[in-house]
Amino acid sequence: MNNPVKNNPWLGTPLPGTQAVGQPLTINEQACHELSIRVRDLDLWYGTNQALKSLNIDLFQKNITALIGPSGCGKSTFLRCLNRMNDLIPSVSLSGLVEMDGRDVNSSKMDEIALRRRVGMVFQKPNPFPKSIYENVAYAPRMHDLVSRKVDQDELVEQALRDAGLWEEVKDKLQAPGTSLSGGQQQRLCIARAIAVQPDVILMDEPTSALDPISTATIEDLMDRLKNQFTIITVTHNMQQAARVADYTAFFHLGEIVEYNDTRVMFSTPANKKTEDYISGRYG
Amino acid sequence: MSQTFDDISRQLGRRHRRSARLKWISMSALGLAGLFLLWFFSDMLGKGLPAFQQAYIKTTIQYSQQASQDGRKAIDQALVPLVSRTEVRGIPRLLRNQPARVGTQEFRWLLTKSEVDQYLKGHRHTLNAQEQADIQRRVDSGQIALRFNAAFFTQGDSRIAESAGLLSAVVGTVMTMIVTLSIAFPIGVMTAIYLEEFAPDNWFTQIIEININNLAAIPSILFGLLGLAIFINFFGVPRSSPLAGGMTLALMTLPIIIISTRTALRSVPDSIRHAAFGVGCSQWQVVRDHVLPLAMPGIMTGSIIGLAQAMGETAPLIIVGMVAFIPDVGASFTNAATVMPAQIFTWAGEPEKAFVEKTAGAILVLLAVLISLNAFAVVLRKKFERRW
Numbered sequence: 001m002n003n004p005v006k007n008n009p010w011l012g013t014p015l016p017g018t019q020a021v022g023q024p025l026t027i028n029e030q031a032c033h034e035l036s037i038r039v040r041d042l043d044l045w046y047g048t049n050q051a052l053k054s055l056n057i058d059l060f061q062k063n064i065t066a067l068i069g070p071s072g073c074g075k076s077t078f079l080r081c082l083n084r085m086n087d088l089i090p091s092v093s094l095s096g097l098v099e100m101d102g103r104d105v106n107s108s109k110m111d112e113i114a115l116r117r118r119v120g121m122v123f124q125k126p127n128p129f130p131k132s133i134y135e136n137v138a139y140a141p142r143m144h145d146l147v148s149r150k151v152d153q154d155e156l157v158e159q160a161l162r163d164a165g166l167w168e169e170v171k172d173k174l175q176a177p178g179t180s181l182s183g184g185q186q187q188r189l190c191i192a193r194a195i196a197v198q199p200d201v202i203l204m205d206e207p208t209s210a211l212d213p214i215s216t217a218t219i220e221d222l223m224d225r226l227k228n229q230f231t232i233i234t235v236t237h238n239m240q241q242a243a244r245v246a247d248y249t250a251f252f253h254l255g256e257i258v259e260y261n262d263t264r265v266m267f268s269t270p271a272n273k274k275t276e277d278y279i280s281g282r283y284g
Numbered sequence: 285m286s287q288t289f290d291d292i293s294r295q296l297g298r299r300h301r302r303s304a305r306l307k308w309i310s311m312s313a314l315g316l317a318g319l320f321l322l323w324f325f326s327d328m329l330g331k332g333l334p335a336f337q338q339a340y341i342k343t344t345i346q347y348s349q350q351a352s353q354d355g356r357k358a359i360d361q362a363l364v365p366l367v368s369r370t371e372v373r374g375i376p377r378l379l380r381n382q383p384a385r386v387g388t389q390e391f392r393w394l395l396t397k398s399e400v401d402q403y404l405k406g407h408r409h410t411l412n413a414q415e416q417a418d419i420q421r422r423v424d425s426g427q428i429a430l431r432f433n434a435a436f437f438t439q440g441d442s443r444i445a446e447s448a449g450l451l452s453a454v455v456g457t458v459m460t461m462i463v464t465l466s467i468a469f470p471i472g473v474m475t476a477i478y479l480e481e482f483a484p485d486n487w488f489t490q491i492i493e494i495n496i497n498n499l500a501a502i503p504s505i506l507f508g509l510l511g512l513a514i515f516i517n518f519f520g521v522p523r524s525s526p527l528a529g530g531m532t533l534a535l536m537t538l539p540i541i542i543i544s545t546r547t548a549l550r551s552v553p554d555s556i557r558h559a560a561f562g563v564g565c566s567q568w569q570v571v572r573d574h575v576l577p578l579a580m581p582g583i584m585t586g587s588i589i590g591l592a593q594a595m596g597e598t599a600p601l602i603i604v605g606m607v608a609f610i611p612d613v614g615a616s617f618t619n620a621a622t623v624m625p626a627q628i629f630t631w632a633g634e635p636e637k638a639f640v641e642k643t644a645g646a647i648l649v650l651l652a653v654l655i656s657l658n659a660f661a662v663v664l665r666k667k668f669e670r671r672w
Contacts, residue, residue: 088561090485113564121562127555129574139573140563193563 036061036201036231037082042096044077044086051077053255055096059248061200064223064232066242066263069252070283075235078252079203082233083119084112100201117144120194124206126186128178128193133170136178136189137161140197156196163229164192165222184215188222195230202226204234208241220245239279243267251275328644328651335645338433338446339401340393341366341422345375347388352379359394366419366428368395370447393431398445398638404430408637436645440611441627445638448631450646452613456526456606456621457595459614463530464537464594469587471534472541479542480549481571500539507536508600516604524605524620532604533594540593544586548579581668588661592654598625624650 037059044052052074059065067075077086084105086092098105105115128136137157138147147153157174161167166188170181178189187207194202204223208216223232223245236242242249243263250260251272259266259275270276277283343359345351351358355375359367371394379386400419402409411419422428439449475496483489511532515521521528552575560570601607607626614621622630624646631643 083562085558085561088558113566116562116564121558123555123558123562125555127559129556129559130578140565143569143573144564190559193559197563 034061035059036100037233038097038099039081040097040099042078042081042094042098044074044081044092044094046089047091051255052081052094055257057250057257057260059201059231059233061231062227062229063247064227064234064245065248065250066246067233067235067250067252068237068239068242068278069258070278071237073252074255075250075252076205079205079233079235082201082203083116083121085121087112117197118199119201119203120197120199122187122190122194122202122204122207125210126183126190128181128186128189130177130179132175133161133178133181133189134174137192137196140193144197146197160192160196161189163195163226164188165218165225166192182215184211184218187211187215187219191219191222191226195226199230201231201233204232206235206237209237216241239267239281251278253278328647331641332644332646332648334405335436335641335648336433337405337430338435339396339404339428340431341396341400341428342391342393343367343427345390345392345394347375347379347385347390349386352376352386365415366396366400366422368397368444368446370442370444371395395435395446396428398636400428401430401446402638404428405641407641436642440613441609441622441630442611443609445634445636445642448639448642450624450627450649452610453622453624453627453646454649455613456610456626457623459526459617459621460530460533460606460623461591461595463527463617464533465587465591467531467534468537468541468590472538472587473545473583475538476542476545476549477571477576480546481575482567496539496542500543503599504536504597505599505603507532508603510535511600511604522618522620524608524610524622525618526606526614526621527617528604529601529606529621529623530617532600533597536597536600537587537590537594540590541583541587544590545579545583548582548586549575551582552578581664585661585665588657588664592657592661595623595657596625596650596654598623598629601626602629624653 035058039055039057039059042052042055043050055078067079069075080086081094081098082100082105086094094106100115100119103110129139131139134157137160138153141147141156142153147156158167158171161170166185169185170176170189178186181189187210191202191207207223208219211219220241223234226232227247234246246263248260249263249266251258251266251270251274253274259270259272261271266275267279270279341363343363345358347358353376355372356364358375359372364372399409399411403411403416403419404423419428435447436449437454438451439447440452442448479489479493511528515528515531516523521531556574556578557570560574565573598607601623605620606622607629608620608622609630610620610622628643628646628650631639631646634642
């Protein structure tokens with residue numbers, strides 16, 4: 001089988017679409033870059049309106065990949081393809097391959113619940129359940145039978161909240177409603193909720209766009225720490241954020257991936273004129 | 285050339301006058317509605333409140349051997365024309381059931397005939413001057429007095445006005461509502477959940493939706509015909525029973541519960557559903573664990589309002605035979621029973637003057653129940669109101 005990673009002369013370098021031109025990473029960086037999700041010829045339509053056009057991209061484990069691009073370019077739509085949240089929209093139809101762990105996630109054999117268990121999601125607007133802080137984190141692991149005893153559950157909740165950097169702030173009020181927290185805390189609670197089921201991948205759909213700058217910085221630090229354990233794919237409108245936190249960046253435009261590369265390379269020497277214009281703020 | 289403020293003000297004068305006029309028209313419409321309401325309530329209270337009091341006569345009852353044959357022998361012969369027939373008839377029955385009481389005597393309040401009661405309340409009556417003087421003397425001596433009408437709440441319907449009570453109708457209403465709610469609530473809520481959360485949006489579900497909305501606007505008497513044709517004639521449910529009435533009213537309440545449940549489900553923001561799907565909930569888990577708890581206050585409110593509406597319904601019950609003379613409190617869901625509005629309807633048709641205040645009194649009780657149910661629904665909605 002044609003493995004695009006192994007057959008790539010630059011092992012570990014993102015295999016960009018046909019248009020995008022990649023540049024090599026240093027050998028050191030290549031070592032830890034294992035394939036997480038492989039996307040080939042992904043087309044997606046809302047009714048008759050094509051939103052994604054023949055996307056090809058390799059997403060790497062334990063890295064942060066940022067998806068940037070102007071509004072309506074399909075980056076959020078693409079993100080939702082990775083855990084099949086688009087299933088919830090009746091008019092969506094898609095073709096092409098989204099492969100994770102050797103399996104086509106869109107095949108009829110793939111259970112979307114199993115997929116979402118391994119691919120967690122954090123949304124644009126913090127949306128904790130209107131339950132207690134504890135219950136927000138404990139709900140999903142209990143539902144997936146990851147814990148049975150109360151002690152294990154307590155431990156798991158504490159660990160998830162620690163990983164999300166929220167434990168110190170909420171340890172004394174675990175029974176308070178999740179919605180009583182500030183916006184930034186709520187978003188970290190949502191991250192804790194996502195990591196509590198130990199997924200492989202965390203999708204973040206503009207996780208800081210509804211937050212103030214200080215909360216944003218906290219979340220960015222958190223993302224940087226979490227990438228040691230999880231593959232993070234984040235959509236962002238904020239190019240500085242992409243430059244700060246992402247290892248790889250993909251630039252979307254009109255439903256296509258124009259350029260996909262190591263973030264430092266992309267932001268210093270973009271290969272495509274459109275990318276350059278977008279990054280330098282000429283449109284978007 | 286630009287206009288001065290004075291020019292513009294002149295033109296605006298007409299517009300201001302028109303809006304002031306409209307404001308006055310709408311305010312007087314509101315005032316008129318309020319006036320009607322006030323009139324209705326004061327009339328009902330004026331007519332109905334006396335029903336909660338009844339004339340009683342205090343006397344000694346001799347439980348003699350003779351009295352066990354003829355109740356009239358137990359009381360002072362001069363009082364026989366004044367004491368209610370139900371009290372007199374009750375004495376032999378009492379002695380049959382409790383033979384030990386024979387030979388004893390008792391001093392207590394007895395219901396008077398409704399004529400005495402009406403005379404005391406200043407209503408129309410057929411007593412002659414001599415009887416009036418006799419009664420007036422006993423009133424002055426304290427032997428006859430208006431007391432709280434316990435019989436109104438502890439007895440069933442009766443042909444004898446002074447002992448006609450609401451209890452059989454209240455029990456009938458409660459049993460009918462139990463049937464209605466236990467049928468309409470689960471079916472209505474599950475239907476709404478399916479339509480709102482599971483069903484695809486296609487022509488079939490749209491037709492169902494249109495029909496449910498139309499169902500809510502169907503004249504209620506048609507539901508009675510349906511109940512008669514299907515439940516009674518086809519399934520053989522006993523006529524006049526709370527089961528038949530409750531099932532018929534359930535048909536009527538169903539669209540109200542479905543519509544209010546759908547509204548409540550729709551008001552739960554999609555972000556909650558996305559969050560739940562995002563952590564890997566199945567569709568049913570999303571509904572059960574996240575959407576339904578948030579929609580519950582709205583569902584309860586809608587159900588209570590539907591229940592209140594069913595409780596005040598008479599027309600379909602006429603057809604399934606629940607508007608009937610039911611003196612005994614119903615023993616089971618399949619025995620003949622009546623409900624409060626049906627009782628009001630029956631009493632309103634009685635020729636005796638004493639039933640007018642009974643009718644108004646029963647209307648007051650029904651209104652009080654309905655208003656407290658609606659108030660409860662409002663409190664529920666306010667208490668659980670949630671801002672996103």
